[in-house]
Amino acid sequence: MASSPGKQPAQPELESIVRGNRRSDLVMAGIGMIVLLVAMALLAAVFIDLAVKGWPRLINPDFYINFPSRHPEQAGILSAAVGTTLVMLVTALVAIPLGVAAGVYLEEYAARSWITDVIEINVSNLAGVPSIIYGLLALGLFVHAFGLGETILTAGLVLALLILPVIIVATREAIRSIPLELREAAYGLGADKWQTVRLYVLPAARPGILTGAIVGLARAIGEAAPVITIGALTFIAFLPPPPVQAQPPFINFEWLSSPFTVMPIQLFNWVSRPQAEFHINAAATGVVLMVMTLGMNGLAIYIRYRLRRDAR
Amino acid sequence: MQTLNAMHSKKPDKIPMKNINETVYVTSGADAAAAASNTLRADVKSLSFWYGENRALSSVSMPVWDRKITALIGPSGCGKSTLLRSFNRMHDLYPGNRYDGEIRLYPEDRNLIEMDPGLVRLRVGMVFQKPNPFPKSIFENVAAGLRVRGIHRRAVLDERVEKSLKDAALWNEVKDRMHDSAYSLSGGQQQRLCIARALAPQPDLLLLDEPTSALDPIATAKIEDLLTGLRQSVTVIIVTHNMQQAARISDLTGYMHMGELIEYGDTGELFTNPREKRTSDYITGRFG
Ligand SMILES: Nc1ncnc2c1ncn2[C@@H]1O[C@H](COP(=O)(O)OP(=O)(O)OP(=O)(O)O)[C@@H](O)[C@H]1O
Ligand SMILES: [Mg+2]
Numbered sequence: 001m002a003s004s005p006g007k008q009p010a011q012p013e014l015e016s017i018v019r020g021n022r023r024s025d026l027v028m029a030g031i032g033m034i035v036l037l038v039a040m041a042l043l044a045a046v047f048i049d050l051a052v053k054g055w056p057r058l059i060n061p062d063f064y065i066n067f068p069s070r071h072p073e074q075a076g077i078l079s080a081a082v083g084t085t086l087v088m089l090v091t092a093l094v095a096i097p098l099g100v101a102a103g104v105y106l107e108e109y110a111a112r113s114w115i116t117d118v119i120e121i122n123v124s125n126l127a128g129v130p131s132i133i134y135g136l137l138a139l140g141l142f143v144h145a146f147g148l149g150e151t152i153l154t155a156g157l158v159l160a161l162l163i164l165p166v167i168i169v170a171t172r173e174a175i176r177s178i179p180l181e182l183r184e185a186a187y188g189l190g191a192d193k194w195q196t197v198r199l200y201v202l203p204a205a206r207p208g209i210l211t212g213a214i215v216g217l218a219r220a221i222g223e224a225a226p227v228i229t230i231g232a233l234t235f236i237a238f239l240p241p242p243p244v245q246a247q248p249p250f251i252n253f254e255w256l257s258s259p260f261t262v263m264p265i266q267l268f269n270w271v272s273r274p275q276a277e278f279h280i281n282a283a284a285t286g287v288v289l290m291v292m293t294l295g296m297n298g299l300a301i302y303i304r305y306r307l308r309r310d311a312r
Numbered sequence: 313m314q315t316l317n318a319m320h321s322k323k324p325d326k327i328p329m330k331n332i333n334e335t336v337y338v339t340s341g342a343d344a345a346a347a348a349s350n351t352l353r354a355d356v357k358s359l360s361f362w363y364g365e366n367r368a369l370s371s372v373s374m375p376v377w378d379r380k381i382t383a384l385i386g387p388s389g390c391g392k393s394t395l396l397r398s399f400n401r402m403h404d405l406y407p408g409n410r411y412d413g414e415i416r417l418y419p420e421d422r423n424l425i426e427m428d429p430g431l432v433r434l435r436v437g438m439v440f441q442k443p444n445p446f447p448k449s450i451f452e453n454v455a456a457g458l459r460v461r462g463i464h465r466r467a468v469l470d471e472r473v474e475k476s477l478k479d480a481a482l483w484n485e486v487k488d489r490m491h492d493s494a495y496s497l498s499g500g501q502q503q504r505l506c507i508a509r510a511l512a513p514q515p516d517l518l519l520l521d522e523p524t525s526a527l528d529p530i531a532t533a534k535i536e537d538l539l540t541g542l543r544q545s546v547t548v549i550i551v552t553h554n555m556q557q558a559a560r561i562s563d564l565t566g567y568m569h570m571g572e573l574i575e576y577g578d579t580g581e582l583f584t585n586p587r588e589k590r591t592s593d594y595i596t597g598r599f600g
Contacts, residue, residue: 179444184402184405190461
């Protein structure tokens with residue numbers, strides 16, 4: 001049955017159109033699936049390879065509570081894990097408030113002008129600057145000019161700079177995705193700009209912002225280059241002073257100015273040893289790092305899911 | 313000039329009938345008598361509006377009577393929403409928009425176009441075409457306008473939220489689920505929630521932009537009932553595409569065409585005895 005022009009095509013023709021659509025859907029889905037599987041398989045291969053190599057150390061509790069040592073079978077990641085945790089703490093406390101504030105400013109407050117355009121382009125470009133450049137900047141600025149030394153504070157600050165663009169961009173995108181109707185509803189009630197942003201826009205944008213922050217931190221946790229550049233030690237057999245103490249004022253900030261190492265540096269250090277036993281330690285450290293990174297990404301997904309659901 | 317002054321006095325003897333900017337102001341004798349006991353809530357005077365270069369309102373003049381429902385009708389794109397959104401300065405949220413003329417707000421007789429937009433919006437509530445509740449609980453949605461005004465006392469919030477929900481004819485449906493998400497409500501319930509939210513801060517003027525266009529007839533009837541019920545306490549301006557709706561619920565109707573207010577006055581008069589050919593063409597469905 002041929003259809004005459006202007007008329008609805010006959011039933012068999014419609015069916016063949018639907019079949020054709022379904023076929024191209026299947027092809028696209030297939031290609032997507034293959035690409036995804038390849039990526040997942042590569043990741044899994046790396047992970048399994050490291051896990052198998054590092055297994056003897058991974059199952060040994062000493063590995064987690066020992067300092068590094070000249071004897072590979074006694075060496076552990078304690079100082080590196082503590083260093084990473086404290087550096088990440090500084091990074092998060094600096095980068096998240098700054099990044100969110102900058103994103104809110106650029107999206108809600110800044111007047112459109114060539115200056116904001118330049119800032120915008122620069123922020124996006126900063127996300128692509130090699131991390132070692134940030135290390136050089138920090139070496140000149142924080143270590144020497146500000147005299148902060150080769151400390152946890154410096155490392156936290158440089159990693160905060162590194163992920164600032166990620167958080168700014170994520171914040172802006174999250175804010176931009178808030179529908180206009182929601183803003184008009186808030187302004188329509190007489191809310192001023194700050195009330196609108198604080199009470200309605202930011203809470204609605206929280207899933208996107210948190211995801212950006214965690215993805216940024218997950219990147220920072222694996223960075224070695226900028227931390228090496230500022231002069232982190234590669235062999236640390238002591239812990240920074242604890243941030244809490246028994247005597248008033250109960251918290252202290254000496255840990256900020258303590259020397260430190262972080263996990264990627266520890267890993268790098270062990271990989272570059274000639275003895276094969278150290279390579280086992282390196283593999284095990286790699287597994288721990290990957291678990292931490294994947295765990296943080298998982299957390300980001302979970303938070304996003306929870307907040308989205310609560311918002312319904 | 314006498315009529316303009318009459319429009320400004322709080323108790324005009326009768327609704328002015330004089331032509332201003334060629335708008336035809338219709339009124340019946342009975343209505344003029346009714347209006348005599350009324351006061352002005354707002355008065356639009358030669359208001360023009362531009363979206364950038366694009367002129368959307370041409371010298372609109374229109375008194376808004378206190379505690380009456382005023383309907384704005386007209387074909388799509390004629391400027392109904394533009395006029396409505398001028399009353400709460402919504403246009404000020406976007407760059408490039410420009411007003412000319414005045415909207416005098418009573419009783420203090422100030423030009424709201426020159427007031428602080430935030431101050432204006434604190435007094436003029438708005439309900440939008442698409443229900444737009446916040447992603448928060450039912451209670452917090454209704455309390456939102458109160459919180460914006462710095463009211464956080466639980467007892468006050470509870471009382472005002474309950475009263476607004478009752479006024480919006482939603483209380484019985486939500487009283488046992490005040491802390492559920494507003495998104496768990498149906499579209500019609502969400503729109504009544506938005507009306508309750510707008511009512512809670514007790515605005516002087518309530519603007520509604522096609523509030524029922526996304527709703528089924530039953531939900532629409534509920535909202536029409538609640539609006540006619542509000543008539544004693546609130547001044548309402550409503551934009552609608554539905555002429556039966558305008559005829560059913562409004563006291564006064566304005567017919568707009570291409571950014572101009574063609575005819576304005578008593579709803580019964582305007583629908584049964586329009587003075588302008590364009591108005592009668594529109595309401596009899598010959599056009600628009
Ligand atoms: N944001 C805007 N920027 C530029 N022009 C606009 C904008 N909003 C509306 N306009 C124009 O202004 C005129 C009036 O629009 P308005 O939205 O007030 O019409 P309306 O009467 O509410 O129509 P409808 O019944 O379709 O809602 C139209 O010509 C429209 O194209
Ligand atoms: Mg409109």
